[in-house]
Amino acid sequence: xxxxxxxxxxxxxxxxxxxxxxxxxxxxxxxxxxxxxxxxxxxxxxxxxxxxxxxxxxxxxxxxxxxxxxxxxxxxxxxxxxxxxxxxxxxxxxxxxxxxxxxxxxxxxxxxxxxxxxxxxxxxxxxxxxxxxxxxxxxxxxxxxxxxxxxxxxxxxxxxxxxxxxxxxxxxxxxxxxxxxxxxxxxxxxxxxxxxxxxxxxxxxxxxxxxxxxxxxxxxxxxxxxxxxxxxxxxxxxxxxxxxxxxx
Amino acid sequence: xxxxxxxxxxxxxxxxxxxxxxxxxxxxxxxxxxxxxxxxxxxxxxxxxxxxxxxxxxxxxxxxxxxxxxxxxxxxxxxxxxxxxxxxxxxxxxxxxxxxxxxxxxxxxxxxxxxxxxxxxxxxxxxxxxxxxxxxxxxxxxxxxxxxxxxxxxxxxxxxxxxxxxxxxxxxxxxxxxxxxxxxxxxxxxxxxxxxxxxxxxxxxxxxxxxxxxxxxxxxxxxxxxxxxxxxxxxxxxxxxxxxxxxxxxxxxxxxxxxxxxxxxxxxxxxxxxxxxxxxxxxxxxxxxxxxxxxxxxxxxxxxxxxxxxxxxxxxxxxxxxxxxxxxxxxxxxxxxxxxxxxxxxxxxxxxxxxxxxxxxxxxxxxxxxxxxxxxxxxxxxxxxxxxxxxxxxxxxxxxxxxxxxxxxxxxxxxxxxxxxxxxxxxxxxxxxxxxxxxxxxxxxxxxxxxxx
Numbered sequence: 027x028x029x030x031x032x033x034x035x036x037x038x039x040x041x042x043x044x045x046x047x048x049x050x051x052x053x054x055x056x057x058x059x060x061x062x063x064x065x066x067x068x069x070x071x072x073x074x075x076x077x078x079x080x081x082x083x084x085x086x087x088x089x090x091x092x093x094x095x096x097x098x099x100x101x102x103x104x105x106x107x108x109x110x111x112x113x114x115x116x117x118x119x120x121x122x123x124x125x126x127x128x129x130x131x132x133x134x135x136x137x138x139x140x141x142x143x144x145x146x147x148x149x150x151x152x153x154x155x156x157x158x159x160x161x162x163x164x165x166x167x168x169x170x171x172x173x174x175x176x177x178x179x180x181x182x183x184x185x186x187x188x189x190x191x192x193x194x195x196x197x198x199x200x201x202x203x204x205x206x207x208x209x210x211x212x213x214x215x216x217x218x219x220x221x222x223x224x225x226x227x228x229x230x231x232x233x234x235x236x237x238x239x240x241x242x243x244x245x246x247x248x249x250x251x252x253x254x255x256x257x258x259x260x261x262x263x264x265x266x267x268x269x270x271x272x273x274x
Numbered sequence: 275x276x277x278x279x280x281x282x283x284x285x286x287x288x289x290x291x292x293x294x295x296x297x298x299x300x301x302x303x304x305x306x307x308x309x310x311x312x313x314x315x316x317x318x319x320x321x322x323x324x325x326x327x328x329x330x331x332x333x334x335x336x337x338x339x340x341x342x343x344x345x346x347x348x349x350x351x352x353x354x355x356x357x358x359x360x361x362x363x364x365x366x367x368x369x370x371x372x373x374x375x376x377x378x379x380x381x382x383x384x385x386x387x388x389x390x391x392x393x394x395x396x397x398x399x400x401x402x403x404x405x406x407x408x409x410x411x412x413x414x415x416x417x418x419x420x421x422x423x424x425x426x427x428x429x430x431x432x433x434x435x436x437x438x439x440x441x442x443x444x445x446x447x448x449x450x451x452x453x454x455x456x457x458x459x460x461x462x463x464x465x466x467x468x469x470x471x472x473x474x475x476x477x478x479x480x481x482x483x484x485x486x487x488x489x490x491x492x493x494x495x496x497x498x499x500x501x502x503x504x505x506x507x508x509x510x511x512x513x514x515x516x517x518x519x520x521x522x523x524x525x526x527x528x529x530x531x532x533x534x535x536x537x538x539x540x541x542x543x544x545x546x547x548x549x550x551x552x553x554x555x556x557x558x559x560x561x562x563x564x565x566x567x568x569x570x571x572x573x574x575x576x577x578x579x580x581x582x583x584x585x586x587x588x589x590x591x592x593x594x595x596x597x598x599x600x601x602x603x604x605x606x607x608x609x610x611x612x613x614x615x616x617x618x619x620x621x622x623x624x625x626x627x628x629x630x631x632x633x634x635x636x637x638x639x640x641x642x643x644x645x646x647x648x649x650x651x652x653x654x655x656x657x658x659x660x661x662x663x664x665x666x667x668x669x670x671x672x673x674x675x676x677x678x679x680x681x682x683x684x685x686x687x688x689x690x691x692x693x694x695x696x697x698x699x700x701x702x703x704x705x706x707x708x709x710x711x712x713x714x715x716x717x718x719x720x721x722x723x724x725x726x727x
Contacts, residue, residue, distance in 0.1 A: 038624060040725070065572045074682050075681075075682070076676070076678055076682075097681070097687070098678060098681040098682050099681045099682075099684050099685060099686050099687065099690075101682075102682055102683055102684035108682050110679065110682075113679070114673075114675045114676050114678075114679040116676050116679070116680075116694070116697065117697065118696075118697025118698060118700055118701050119694075119696075119697045123693075124680070124683070124693075125681075125683075127685050127689065127693065128680075128683035128684050128685055131684040131685050131689070132684045132685075135684070176451065184683065187697065188683070188684070
């Protein structure tokens with residue numbers, strides 16, 4: 027579903043990704059772990075198409091398409107979802123308006139009929155209930171005045187509504203208490219399935235207790251330096267990243 | 275200086291030509307006020323950007339075109355062309371003025387409740403001149419007092435010009451505790467008169483006696499067939515416990531000039547809700563002066579300016595807290611696109627005896643293009659210690675992070691920009707309490723937004 031080949035990225039004149047190779051098959055959950063500054067968030071931004079995070083070399087294939095040639099909105103409409111490490115506050119825009127606009131943008135891109143306000147609301151309430159989140163989420167302005175945990179849960183709620191084919195979660199677990207972490211993990215697990223793939227970027231192994239990955243990769247100094255099964259995450263938790271920082 | 279003197283002399287000559295034909299010539303007080311006013315104007319001339327209060331308004335374009343004095347015009351406007359500006363559901367009362375003159379054929383004044391008078395300047399000068407005398411005299415102190423104790427007559431030169439030439443306008447009076455259903459809609463239409471642009475001087479007065487409630491909506495529009503200059507003055511007076519909602523839409527034709535000033539006096543326990551939206555004219559200035567003259571007055575003043583192409587939009591406000599326990603909340607927001615210029619100069623002065631005042635002022639500007647410009651000068655002048663005051667000002671682009679966040683959720687770039695602009699302006703429109711008027715401004719903003727890039 028996703029194939030990253032020799033991806034290089036320079037941000038603000040500094041090389042951050044220095045030849046990333048990664049292949050994710052539909053139905054799999056991959057975890058990318060690594061020390062701070064290893065390029066994890068940069069990888070997420072390059073995949074989502076953020077300005078200033080272009081590839082200098084290499085390519086990314088998504089469902090056989092050249093992902094990097096698409097605009098951010100085209101990527102999203104094609105089923106790519108990025109859960110932001112720092113979700114953005116948008117004063118004056120209600121969460122419901124924001125989400126309905128997003129859901130309908132994807133639907134019309136697929137040639138489907140747009141959801142009516144009523145149909146959207148029904149769907150949103152169902153999803154909120156599954157995620158044990160309060161209905162008031164819908165009326166609040168996008169992330170404005172949300173606690174750190176609420177912002178992360180709002181990302182998971184958006185993911186549940188948009189039902190992406192490929193979800194990239196950028197440190198969605200950071201700063202969460204155990205209850206919020208379970209809700210986030212539950213949201214991820216609900217979407218796990220044959221047609222979808224996930225790339226879970228995390229610093230800690232904690233989330234992976236609840237969302238067991240098929241593969242774990244270590245990103246250090248802009249490269250994937252080691253890949254393995256779920257046991258690799260446990261090993262990293264014990265030993266830390268020290269050996270990878272000095273290895274390059 | 276000599277050029278300016280010369281220009282103002284032209285207006286003195288014109289005044290001498292028309293003075294006998296202006297309404298109210300039989301009233302000595304009015305004759306005296308008009309003479310003083312034209313003398314004052316002759317001394318000052320048109321305000322230029324060298325006058326601090328007029329820093330962001332340049333009238334040279336209209337002054338150089340030597341506008342003629344607008345006369346009563348019976349042609350060129352039909353009801354059908356105006357219908358798009360009517361409120362839905364329609365109000366009970368609508369007065370239409372063409373080039374400053376009342377047009378009964380386009381107006382609709384329903385059955386008035388006892389104690390509500392809706393009239394024109396000319397009629398009022400005939401049958402109730404004392405009402406006008408009190409309020410016109412009040413505005414005749416044509417000087418802007420400064421903190422230093424000195425005064426400067428120049429900022430009010432356009433009010434003087436209006437006083438000299440004013441021939442028509444709306445006069446609305448509400449007896450105590452009168453509360454009509456629905457708004458009173460005043461529509462001013464500017465049309466072409468011959469080759470040279472015309473200048474009109476509508477003069478309005480709204481008086482709400484104690485406990486009365488009124489909703490006044492002023493709409494300024496133009497037919498686009500040539501430059502026009504509206505120099506409008508509206509005076510509003512709220513008695514004790516009265517409540518006035520005062521809305522204005524400045525939507526003059528793209529070649530027009532709009533110089534509007536509102537002068538608001540508020541007695542104890544009264545409430546004033548002012549709101550102005552500008553999207554018209556080439557050059558415009560909305561000046562609002564509010565005086566909280568007695569205790570416990572609540573005032574809100576909101577403004578939206580939507581500028582594009584080469585438009586110049588200036589907002590100038592002055593709010594005086596003159597008595598204890600007054601409350602002001604002022605929010606002005608500008609969206610400026612292409613090569614337009616938007617500005618806000620707003621001062622709130624809290625007088626020494628106005629203890630326990632609460633005054634808040636905010637101006638925010640959104641620039642949509644690299645050629646767009648904004649100037650913001652909020653100002654608080656606090657002359658006692660027992661107050662709560664705050665002011666703020668921002669000028670910025672659309673937030674890149676927010677745009678990316680929306681796009682990363684599949685919202686197209688243009689739609690994302692519109693959503694953010696809508697959020698920026700929408701919260702001010704949502705403050706409009708009257709549903710038909712809020713709908714009017716909503717539709718207006720939506721159509722402006724749909725043309726934005």
